Amino acid sequence: MANNRILLVEDDQNFGDVLRSYLEMHDYDVTLAKDGVEGLESYKKGHYDLCIFDVMMPKKDGFTLAREIREKDREMPIVFLTAKTMKDDVLEGFRIGADDYISKPFNSEELLFRIHAILKRSQTKAELKDEVKEFSIGKYHFNFPLRILTFAESGEEEKHKLSPKEASLLKMFAQNVNDILPRSEALSKIWGEDNYFTARSMDVFVTKLRKYLRRDDNIEIVNIHGNGFQLLVKSDQEA
Known part of the structure; x- marks a missing residue:
């Protein structure tokens, strides 16, 4: 060790x-x-x-x-x-x-x-x-070990199989719902380094996650300029 x-x-x-x-x-x-x-x-x-x-x-x-x-x-x-x-x-x-x-x-x-x-x-x-392996994100259920993101509403179900980096990034967002996820923290833990090229790669993966989560209007991934990103999940009362 x-x-x-x-x-x-x-x-x-x-x-x-x-x-x-x-x-x-x-x-x-x-x-x-x-x-x-x-x-x-x-x-x-x-x-x-x-x-x-x-x-x-x-x-x-x-x-x-x-x-x-x-x-x-x-x-x-x-x-x-x-x-x-x-x-x-x-x-x-x-x-x-x-x-x-x-x-x-x-x-x-x-x-x-x-x-x-x-x-x-x-x-x-x-x-x-x-230790937490499964997450509820609005109307979505995310199984990290299987890398499966499931949308379920009124009997309708839609599943996405995520890539390893997509799953790792979504897990970090899910662990920090409504809090800022510093860009440098995600880059160092998932990509192993923080530089211009890995930062651009992360932007691409964030765009993909936004697409996967688009069916729930109460979910938004916002860019916090100069810092990182924030996965915002509103309750039905807030919406």
């Missing part, structure tokens, strides 16, 4: 090197970036299981970096490191969606325990989410 990958963004080079070495001694695969700008570039290029951000950094602070990553991935565990103990900073961190907040100086073993707990919680959440 591969080691958990951690993105560590810390502007104090000495402290960052020491912390990276300590985490690597405990079997974590660590990428170290020296500021928020470099941290965002590292995030875009790699796949990580957890992020650790210093708050006060040049070019881009940890809070700003976390907000930008949250736009792309709502599930990524994020831990803030800071020398400040101001209550407002702690609250701001949790408002952004921090999983934990540790003030310097801290006990190294405590950090390890917290990282382990966060990763275990994140993995359990992902496993529970992935």
